[in-house]
Amino acid sequence: MTQREYALNNQISEEMKIVAKDEYMNENTVVERLKKGTIAIVKNKNRKIKALAVGEGLSTKINANLGTSPNASNIDFELEKMEVALKYGADAIMDLSTGGNIVEIRRQLLDKCSVALGTVPLYEAGHEAIKKGKKMHELSVEEILDIIKRQAIEGVDFMTLHAGLTSATLKRYNHTERLAGCVSRGGAIMLEWMHTNNKQNPFFEHFDDILDVLREYDVTISLGDGMRPGCLADSTDRLQIDELITLGELTERAWAKGVQVMIEGPGHIPFNEIETNMIIEKKLCKNAPFYVLGPLVTDIAPGYDHITGAIGATLAATTGADFLCYVTPAEHLRLPTLSDVKEGVIAFKIAAHAADIATGYTNAIERDHKMSAFRKALDWKGQFETALDKEKCLEYRKDTPDDVECCTMCGEFCSMKRDSDTIKK
Amino acid sequence: MTQREYALNNQISEEMKIVAKDEYMNENTVVERLKKGTIAIVKNKNRKIKALAVGEGLSTKINANLGTSPNASNIDFELEKMEVALKYGADAIMDLSTGGNIVEIRRQLLDKCSVALGTVPLYEAGHEAIKKGKKMHELSVEEILDIIKRQAIEGVDFMTLHAGLTSATLKRYNHTERLAGCVSRGGAIMLEWMHTNNKQNPFFEHFDDILDVLREYDVTISLGDGMRPGCLADSTDRLQIDELITLGELTERAWAKGVQVMIEGPGHIPFNEIETNMIIEKKLCKNAPFYVLGPLVTDIAPGYDHITGAIGATLAATTGADFLCYVTPAEHLRLPTLSDVKEGVIAFKIAAHAADIATGYTNAIERDHKMSAFRKALDWKGQFETALDKEKCLEYRKDTPDDVECCTMCGEFCSMKRDSDTIKK
Numbered sequence: 079m080t081q082r083e084y085a086l087n088n089q090i091s092e093e094m095k096i097v098a099k100d101e102y103m104n105e106n107t108v109v110e111r112l113k114k115g116t117i118a119i120v121k122n123k124n125r126k127i128k129a130l131a132v133g134e135g136l137s138t139k140i141n142a143n144l145g146t147s148p149n150a151s152n153i154d155f156e157l158e159k160m161e162v163a164l165k166y167g168a169d170a171i172m173d174l175s176t177g178g179n180i181v182e183i184r185r186q187l188l189d190k191c192s193v194a195l196g197t198v199p200l201y202e203a204g205h206e207a208i209k210k211g212k213k214m215h216e217l218s219v220e221e222i223l224d225i226i227k228r229q230a231i232e233g234v235d236f237m238t239l240h241a242g243l244t245s246a247t248l249k250r251y252n253h254t255e256r257l258a259g260c261v262s263r264g265g266a267i268m269l270e271w272m273h274t275n276n277k278q279n280p281f282f283e284h285f286d287d288i289l290d291v292l293r294e295y296d297v298t299i300s301l302g303d304g305m306r307p308g309c310l311a312d313s314t315d316r317l318q319i320d321e322l323i324t325l326g327e328l329t330e331r332a333w334a335k336g337v338q339v340m341i342e343g344p345g346h347i348p349f350n351e352i353e354t355n356m357i358i359e360k361k362l363c364k365n366a367p368f369y370v371l372g373p374l375v376t377d378i379a380p381g382y383d384h385i386t387g388a389i390g391a392t393l394a395a396t397t398g399a400d401f402l403c404y405v406t407p408a409e410h411l412r413l414p415t416l417s418d419v420k421e422g423v424i425a426f427k428i429a430a431h432a433a434d435i436a437t438g439y440t441n442a443i444e445r446d447h448k449m450s451a452f453r454k455a456l457d458w459k460g461q462f463e464t465a466l467d468k469e470k471c472l473e474y475r476k477d478t479p480d481d482v483e484c485c486t487m488c489g490e491f492c493s494m495k496r497d498s499d500t501i502k503k
Numbered sequence: 504m505t506q507r508e509y510a511l512n513n514q515i516s517e518e519m520k521i522v523a524k525d526e527y528m529n530e531n532t533v534v535e536r537l538k539k540g541t542i543a544i545v546k547n548k549n550r551k552i553k554a555l556a557v558g559e560g561l562s563t564k565i566n567a568n569l570g571t572s573p574n575a576s577n578i579d580f581e582l583e584k585m586e587v588a589l590k591y592g593a594d595a596i597m598d599l600s601t602g603g604n605i606v607e608i609r610r611q612l613l614d615k616c617s618v619a620l621g622t623v624p625l626y627e628a629g630h631e632a633i634k635k636g637k638k639m640h641e642l643s644v645e646e647i648l649d650i651i652k653r654q655a656i657e658g659v660d661f662m663t664l665h666a667g668l669t670s671a672t673l674k675r676y677n678h679t680e681r682l683a684g685c686v687s688r689g690g691a692i693m694l695e696w697m698h699t700n701n702k703q704n705p706f707f708e709h710f711d712d713i714l715d716v717l718r719e720y721d722v723t724i725s726l727g728d729g730m731r732p733g734c735l736a737d738s739t740d741r742l743q744i745d746e747l748i749t750l751g752e753l754t755e756r757a758w759a760k761g762v763q764v765m766i767e768g769p770g771h772i773p774f775n776e777i778e779t780n781m782i783i784e785k786k787l788c789k790n791a792p793f794y795v796l797g798p799l800v801t802d803i804a805p806g807y808d809h810i811t812g813a814i815g816a817t818l819a820a821t822t823g824a825d826f827l828c829y830v831t832p833a834e835h836l837r838l839p840t841l842s843d844v845k846e847g848v849i850a851f852k853i854a855a856h857a858a859d860i861a862t863g864y865t866n867a868i869e870r871d872h873k874m875s876a877f878r879k880a881l882d883w884k885g886q887f888e889t890a891l892d893k894e895k896c897l898e899y900r901k902d903t904p905d906d907v908e909c910c911t912m913c914g915e916f917c918s919m920k921r922d923s924d925t926i927k928k
Contacts, residue, residue, distance in 0.1 A: 148914035149907055176916045204916060252927070257875045259922040266918035270925045308918075309875030310860065310868060348868070349821055350861035375817065375857035377871040377878075380886065381895035385810055385850050389857060392800065392814045396774055410878070410886075411899040412911045425810050432800035432814060435735065436775035443735055443773070446802040450682045450734030453802075453835070461805065461835075470806035474836040482574055486837045489573035491601045491629060493691035493733075497684040500695045502677070 080296040081119040081129075083336040085112035093119050097131040102440040111135070115329070116365040118338040120170070120194045122235045123296040130170045130194035130235070130401075132340065133367040137439050138395040138430035139169035141196070141369070141403045142423055144187070148208075150413050151178025153186055159419045160187060166423040166467070168404070170236075172196040176263075180205055184232065194235040196300060199225045200264040214267050215274035222280055226288055230295040238342060239288065240264045240302035241281035242324040247305065247317070248272055254317055258308035261345075265304020285328060289335040298338040300369060301325045306345035309377050313347045314355060319362075326362040340369045340401065343394075347373035352390055356398030369401040370394050374409075383409040384425035391426060395433030402426050424466055454494055456483055505721040506544040506554075508761040510537035518544050522556040527865040536560070540754070541790045543763040545595070545619045547660045548721040555595045555619035555660070555826075557765065558792040562864050563820040563855035564594035566621070566794070566828045567848055569612070573633075575838050576603025578611055584844045585612060591848040591892070593829070595661075597621040601688075605630055609657065619660035621725060624650045625689040639692050640699035647705055651713055655720040663767060664713065665689045665727035666706035667749040672730065672742070673697050679742055683733035686770075690729020710753060714760040723763040725794060726750045731770035734802050738772045739780060744787075751787040765794045765826065768819075772798035777815055781823030794826040795819050799834075808834040809843075809850035816851060820858030827851050849891055879919055881908055 084091045090105050094112070097119055098105040111117035117133035132139050142163035144156055160171055170193050175183050180202055188195055203222050207214045229237065243265060251260070251269070260266045272279055281288060292299055305321040307313040325341050332339045341363045347355055352373060359368045372387035373394060379386050387405035395402060406422030408414040414422065434442035445464060452460035462471040478485060484492035509516045515530050519537070522544060523530040536542035542558035557564050567588035569581055585596055595618050600608050605627055613620055628647050632639045654662065668690060676685070676694070685691045697704055706713060717724055730746040732738040750766050757764045766788045772780055777798060784793045797812035798819060804811050812830035820827060831847030833839040839847065859867035870889060877885030887896040903910060909917035 147911055147916065149904070149911040177914065201916065208915070257872060258879050259919070259927060261918050261922075263913055263916050263918045266921040266926065267916075270921055273926050309878070310871045311875055348860050349817055349857050350863075376853060376860065377874045378856065378889060379849070379853050379891045381890065381892050381899060382849055382853060385813055385853055386857070388810055389814050389817045389854065392774055393818065407895075408899060408912070410910070410912075411896060412903060414912075424804070424807055428801060428804050428807060428810055429814065431803065432774050432811070435773050435801065438775075446735045447682060449802045450736055453734070454683050464803060465806065466804045467806050470832075471836060474806060474833060478837060479574070485835070486572055486574040487833070487835075487839075488688055489602065490633070491572065491626065491688050491692075493686050493688045494684070496691040496695055497686075501691065501698050502684060 080293055080336050080338060082112050082333070082338050085109045093121060093129045097129065101131065101136050103135060107135070114365065115333045115339060116367070118298050118340055118367050120236050120298040120338065121296065122230070122233045125233045125235060127191065128193055132401040134365065136400065137442070138433050139401045140167070140423065140426040140430050141170040141172055141401065142168035142419060143172045143174050143403065145174030146177040146180065146183060147413055148177040151175070153183050156183055156187060157190060158416060159414070160191060162416050162419045163423050164192065166420055167427045168193065168423050170194040170196060174198060174201060176201045176205055188233050196236040196238065197229055197234050198238040198264045199229055200240065200267050204267050215271045217271070219280040219284065223284060223288065227291050230291050230297045234297060236298040236300050236340065238264060238300045238302040239281050240268045240304040241279065241285055241328055242301060242321045243268050243272070243279050243304040244282050244324060245272065245278050247321060250320060251317060254315070256315070256317070257311040260304060261308025262302065262304040262306055264302055268304060285331060286335070289332055289337050292337045293335055296338070298340060299332055300340045300342055301328055303342045303344065306343070306371070307347065309346050310348050313344065314351050318344065319358065322359060322362050326364065329363050329366045340367045343368055343370040343399070344373050345371055346377060347375070347390060349375045349390065349393065352393045353397040356394055360398050367400040368398055369403065370399045371403040372405050374405065380410045381407055383407065384422045388425040388429040391429035392432045395430060396436040402430055427466055454498070456494060505718055505761050505763060507537050507758070507763050510534045511761070518546060518554045522554070526556065526561050528560060532560070539790065540758045540764060541792070543723050543765055543792050545661050545723040545763065546721065547655070547658045550658045550660060552616065553618055557826040559790065561825065562867070563858050564826045565592070565848065565851040565855050566595040566597055566826065567593040567844060568597045568599050568828065570599035571602040571605065571608060572838055573602040576600070578608050581608055582611060582615060583841060584839070585616060587841050587844045588848050589617065591845055592852045593618065593848050595619040595621060599623060599626060601626045601630055613658050621661040621663065622654055622659050623663040623689045624654055625665065625692050629692050640696045642696070644705040644709065648709060648713065652716050655716050655722045659722060661723040661725050661765065663689060663725045663727040664706045665693050665729040666704065666710055666753055667726060667746045668693050668697070668704050668729040669707050669749060670697065670703050672746060675745060676742060681740070681742065682736040685729060686733025687727065687729045687731055689727055693729060710756060711760070714757055714762050717762045718760055721763070723765060724757055725765045725767055726753055728767045728769065731768070731796070732772065734771050735773050738769065739776050743769065744783065747784060747787050751789065754788050754791045765792045768793055768795040768824070769798050770796055771802060772800070772815060774800045774815065774818065777818045778822040781819055785823050792825040793823055794828065795824045796828040797830050799830065805835045806832055808832065809847045813850040813854040816854035817857045820855055821861040827855055852891055879923070881919060
């Protein structure tokens with residue numbers, strides 16, 4: 079049984095108990111929200127990990143994307159990136175490998191990953207096509223669906239499936255103007271397959287069969303947004319919202335089969351459209367957990383998209399998003415390095431935490447109060463222990479002479495010190 | 504005459520014409536808003552610079568703080584930091600020097616700075632006290648006021664004066680609980696002076712005399728927020744709002760004397776309180792331009808406060824802030840290096856630009872559309888020329904083999920390429 083099915087049977091699983099305890103939530107509330115689908119507890123039933131709990135009333139979680147590409151593939155490097163992501167607080171990992179021995183990479187990541195691991199099975203499909211000397215559209219429906227089954231058996235906890243791209247989407251796409259077009263890798267593979275074969279999306283056509291597989295292993299379906307806007311100009315357009323309507327319908331079908339669901343969201347969205355995007359997802363998809371990529375609030379900052387993304391993500395998570403996919407400084411430029419992964423995770427931890435404070439999540443602000451008390455006391459050790467990144471703090475502090483009680487920014491002009499020493503002594 | 508006085512006389516100055524042209528605004532609208540005080544055109548009448556125009560309907564501007572401290576002072580380094588700040592798009596510079604030969608540093612900065620330059624005269628006062636072997640509270644009123652006059656003559660374009668800290672503030676401060684207390688350097692100096700001497704704030708007491716000096720040189724007064732919250736726990740508290748009420752009263756007195764005004768704002772503010780802070784400033788200060796520091800949306804990220812600040816700044820500028828003071832990764836840790844200055848300026852350029860898009864500022868989004876068209880065309884040169892930081896893009900791109908048309912993140916899985924080549928060819 080899936081976590082959803084346990085809940086529907088009014089059974090409280092171990093996973094639910096842990097979530098309830100960790101998140102200051104009544105166990106019955108966890109059960110009720112699993113029933114409604116507003117919470118997902120993401121964990122393949124064959125995996126021994128800390129489940130990823132996302133949704134209504136839970137703290138905001140973040141995901142770090144890893145993975146090789148045809149131009150760069152090295153298993154050890156993937157494992158190192160995963161370590162960095164976990165060290166700085168990623169709540170989930172996605173393996174988006176498209177190059178090298180991707181089955182073995184996934185096997186090793188699954189083996190060593192202590193949190194939920196997700197994939198985009200179409201990437202393995204595309205990779206397999208290349209290996210077999212085929213074009214991607216030459217893959218058979220069976221070959222594609224088989225990959226989902228194999229990955230479910232292997233233990234993948236959640237899968238992005240672009241099931242909302244239908245023949246109707248493709249038709250609408252062909253007569254709708256877009257600046258960046260289709261920027262989803264999985265979405266583009268699927269549209270090419272549908273376009274070239276003149277056939278319906280197999281994920282859509284065989285949705286019930288896929289659900290049976292996912293249900294068996296309690297794999298959470300992350301309904302992909304193949305039509306997500308890849309630039310501000312394409313945001314919140316008909317293609318995006320049309321796909322979201324279909325994702326809402328698919329959500330109800332998945333729930334009816336006992337399968338847990340997340341909805342994937344954009345992308346590139348102007349800051350003033352973000353709240354609308356959160357509300358419309360919650361409405362059209364019956365409050366299914368929303369998993370967003372950024373969103374990036376401007377297109378002009380390659381090299382800094384961890385910042386453009388963290389800005390959008392903070393507003394998104396404050397107004398409805400449950401799960402944030404990080405963006406690294408390498409976005410739009412290259413595969414991320416270890417340092418890119420670190421920068422991305424920290425930027426999104428900031429966004430998630432700032433949003434949890436904004437929505438009043440229980441005790442979220444306590445760490446800030448602790449930090450501020452250390453600041454006021456000029457207790458540098460205490461500050462650094464409380465900080466998101468102790469090492470960077472130490473690095474920045476290292477040139478300060480030992481006899482400087484404050485920091486080199488203010489020296490004896492330190493307001494904290496003056497305040498304590500004189501004004502409010 | 505000040506720009507405000509020209510406007511009150513219905514005269515359109517050269518500066519107003521330039522603002523109108525640069526900002527897609529009717530010249531008469533500029534005049535009307537100067538009269539109302541909702542716009543300030545910041546420029547000492549003796550300086551030859553591009554004036555800083557901030558306020559209603561204008562694009563969001565950013566300031567970069569420079570300056571020495573008692574622990575680190577080097578003129579050449581200050582000039583280098585200024586160059587970096589200007590290169591990446593700072594619209595104004597503040598010289599916050601508190602160490603070394605600060606008169607000479609300011610002279611050289613004023614000489615070479617092509618944009619508005621601001622100061623906090625109390626820092627020079629504090630520095631002078633140290634030089635004379637005095638405690639800061641031993642400075643006479645005359646010594647303090649004299650510095651304002653000297654700086655105005657030298658050409659300083661705007662000055663932060665903590666005139667809103669009154670004896671009543673001090674009394675309230677003494678019986679109000681705060682976690683971080685008074686974190687404003689200038690504010691703390693002033694409170695110490697008032698507390699130790701048991702006297703009223705000379706900026707408040709001699710406000711009219713100060714305004715006469717500022718008016719003579721058209722120095723814009725930036726009414727400092729000595730009671731700004733220095734941690735989330737202290738945000739939007741009675742002390743902060745009480746001071747804002749006084750700043751509103753002082754604003755009207757300054758306007759009555761023909762002096763242009765900006766209001767300074769926080770600081771550390773939870774994301775969900777930012778819009779409220781913008782609205783209350785506009786209400787209490789009659790829509791005077793709002794100049795905010797960040798705000799930082801969490802306290803726990805030293806080393807990343809350019810990000811916590813850019814998040815808050817985007818929402819602030821979307822909901823009312825006109826002028827953003829950058830925060831660098833060095834905040835709370837040390838004086839910024841060249842790289843810290845660069846990171847801070849770019850993070851705040853992102854915030855200002857994202858907010859201008861969100862508020863529909865004329866043509867703001869055009870650069871994004873240009874970037875997205877280059878992305879779609881896989882035109883890397885075009886992308887990098889359009890980016891906020893071309894050098895970082897080139898650095899990130901440099902390991903990509905020349906024969907890779909896309910980037911190493913996706914390689915042949917590139918959705919942009921697939922989309923153009925197959926689906927929508």
